[in-house]
Amino acid sequence: QSVLTQPPSASGTPGQRVTISCSGSSSNIGSNIVNWYQQLPGTAPKLLIYSNNQRPSGVPDRFSGSKSGTSASLAISGLQSEDEADYYCAAWDDSLNGHVVFGGGTKLTVL
Amino acid sequence: QLQLQESGPGLVKPSETLSLTCTVSGGSISSSSYYWGWIRQPPGKGLEWIGSIYYRGSTYYSPSLKSRVTISVDTSKNQFSLKLSSVTAADTAVYYCARFLSIAAADYWGQGTLVTVSS
Numbered sequence: 001q002s003v004l005t006q007p008p009s010a011s012g013t014p015g016q017r018v019t020i021s022c023s024g025s026s027s028n029i030g031s032n033i034v035n036w037y038q039q040l041p042g043t044a045p046k047l048l049i050y051s052n053n054q055r056p057s058g059v060p061d062r063f064s065g066s067k068s069g070t071s072a073s074l075a076i077s078g079l080q081s082e083d084e085a086d087y088y089c090a091a092w093d094d095s096l097n098g099h100v101v102f103g104g105g106t107k108l109t110v111l
Numbered sequence: 112q113l114q115l116q117e118s119g120p121g122l123v124k125p126s127e128t129l130s131l132t133c134t135v136s137g138g139s140i141s142s143s144s145y146y147w148g149w150i151r152q153p154p155g156k157g158l159e160w161i162g163s164i165y166y167r168g169s170t171y172y173s174p175s176l177k178s179r180v181t182i183s184v185d186t187s188k189n190q191f192s193l194k195l196s197s198v199t200a201a202d203t204a205v206y207y208c209a210r211f212l213s214i215a216a217a218d219y220w221g222q223g224t225l226v227t228v229s230s
Contacts, residue, residue, distance in 0.1 A: 002157065035216040037158070044207055044223050045150075045158065050216040088158055090215045096174040100160035100215045 003028060004089050004103035011109040017077040020106045022089030024070050028101055032092040034072040036065055039086040039105075048087070049074060076108075084110045113138040115208050115221035123202075123228050129195040133208030133221060140189045141166060146211035147191045149182065151204040152223075159204075163211055164191060171214070198228045 005023040012018040022034065036049035047056050049065035052072065064075045072091075076083055089103040119131035133147070140147060148163030148171075162172035164182045172180050181194040195202060205225050209217035 033213070033215070035213075037217075039158075044220040045217070046220070047216055047218045050213065050218070056218060090158075090160075092215050098171060099173055100163070100171075102158045102160060105157040 002104035003093060003101035004091065006087075006089060006103035006106045008104065009107045009109065011111055012076075012079045013111045014079055014081060016079045017075060018079055018108065019076075020074045020087050020089075020108070022072045022074070022103050024072075024091060024101075026070060027095045028070075028091045028093040029067065029072055030070040031094060034065065034067050035090045036063075036072075036074045037088045037090065038083075039088065041085070045088065079110055081110045084108055113210065113219045115210065115219055117206060117208050117221045117224040119224065119226070121225060121227060123198055123226060124230050125199055125228055126197055129193070129198050129202060129206075129226055129228070131193045131206055131208070131224065131226070133191050133193075135189045135191075135210075139186075140184060140191060141186050144212075146171075146214055147182075147184065148209055148211055148217070149193045150207045150209060150217065152207070153201075153204040160215075161193065161195075161206075163214065200228050202226070203228045 037045040038048045039045040052067045053065045087106045093101045114136045146163040149161040179196045184191045205223040207223045208221045210219040
């Protein structure tokens with residue numbers, strides 16, 4: 001199982017706002033920044049959010065990230081059909097001399 | 112526009128060493144403040160970080176793979192490489208190379224290459 005915990009699935013209808021959670025611990029999310037990735041079917045992951053809440057150039061402002069304590073969330077507002085993808089959170093973990101940890105991924109379905 | 116491209120054998124025998132190279136174009140691998148690394152994804156499963164190398168040469172490896180992994184950089188060729196020894200079927204995955212703007216934020220990715228471990 002993954003160090004960061006995400007729900008395996010989420011869903012919403014077009015136009016809705018959905019959130020995806022990512023739960024960790026004091027050694028990862030609690031003390032380091034969180035990043036989010038979107039992976040469309042058959043493609044490489046794409047950086048969606050970095051440094052907890054920053055969007056790379058080109059990422060719509062419908063996507064937003066937040067962090068509180070040892071948990072983080074990705075919010076998608078104005079849901080669109082092209083948002084159907086797998087979403088992963090990632091963070092540095094200070095344990096075991098330090099390493100990157102990922103969440104297990106959340107499959108978002110647009111109904 | 113920065114581009115990354117993985118290359119290497121698509122089939123590796125059990126107990127042998129998996130070797131992949133990532134060629135970077137459109138930018139210098141010696142650029143300051145970036146990490147370069149590898150992430151893999153077994154078929155139908157999630158992402159797993161393998162390790163990264165800082166532009167100054169410091170390396171960071173997954174604790175579960177550390178004893179078998181080596182990541183190195185060849186600045187003269189603008190490439191970095193992955194070696195994973197003693198592979199088993201569990202190492203079958205799509206292997207991605209990536210540039211990291213911070214240790215866990217990969218902003219440029221290669222297209223990925225499927226490596227199958229089988230005799």
